[in-house]
Amino acid sequence: MFFHKDLELYRNDNFRSFSYLAGIWRIIEFDLVFIAGMINSGNLTISIESDILHMTATSNFKNIFNKTYEINFNHSLLLCYDFVCDITLNLVDTFKEFHFDVLNCNFYYDKKNKSDEGFVECTISSNLTIENLNKFKNNFFTTLSRELQFVINKNIFFLDIEKKDLVKADIDSLYEYITASARLKNVSFLKVLKASSILHKDKELLEQLRNKINKT
Numbered sequence: 001m002f003f004h005k006d007l008e009l010y011r012n013d014n015f016r017s018f019s020y021l022a023g024i025w026r027i028i029e030f031d032l033v034f035i036a037g038m039i040n041s042g043n044l045t046i047s048i049e050s051d052i053l054h055m056t057a058t059s060n061f062k063n064i065f066n067k068t069y070e071i072n073f074n075h076s077l078l079l080c081y082d083f084v085c086d087i088t089l090n091l092v093d094t095f096k097e098f099h100f101d102v103l104n105c106n107f108y109y110d111k112k113n114k115s116d117e118g119f120v121e122c123t124i125s126s127n128l129t130i131e132n133l134n135k136f137k138n139n140f141f142t143t144l145s146r147e148l149q150f151v152i153n154k155n156i157f158f159l160d161i162e163k164k165d166l167v168k169a170d171i172d173s174l175y176e177y178i179t180a181s182a183r184l185k186n187v188s189f190l191k192v193l194k195a196s197s198i199l200h201k202d203k204e205l206l207e208q209l210r211n212k213i214n215k216t
Helices: 017-038 133-155 166-185 189-195 200-215
Strands: 042-048 052-059 062-070 084-091 100-108 119-126
Touching: 017 042, 017 052, 017 062, 017 133, 017 166, 084 133, 100 133, 119 133, 133 166, 166 189, 166 200, 189 200
Parallel strands: 084 119
Antiparallel strands: 042 052, 042 084, 052 062, 100 119
């Protein structure tokens, strides 16, 4: 079986990584704009736990921002008390055009320990500015949405994302990736899907899934 039996799992925001990222973005956006206006180069780190978020920024080896936030929205991922998402943003000013390069973004966990909720580690290089904030947001969401959806499949749906349920989890994560891109660009799911570099066989499955969801 390639899809979740309960199609509501694809529509319920509580089980979608896009919704989780939207909540995180609402918390950090104001200060992210502040930091982008202060520095052109440096490092920004965001560490997300189940109840708090910590963001720091450094430039020229000096700490210029340090703040802890309470996470004030509801989402199934916030029930994973041992799960952590660590994001490192290397701010660079050597590019004239918008630059966003994913150096690493993966979900890590102990495969021998079923109860290990794991962590997502993501490292990005970008020339983030106030002017290109929306482009940055689009790339930020689509980069993280796939890995976080794998986290949901493992820790919330209790699927075997390594073996038995690998295809189901992979299709779900690709679905969320395409959905996130479509919502951010305000275009149709199928338009983003057709333009994507996803394998043809996966595109066919995603189109089938979208049609199933639309019919219910």
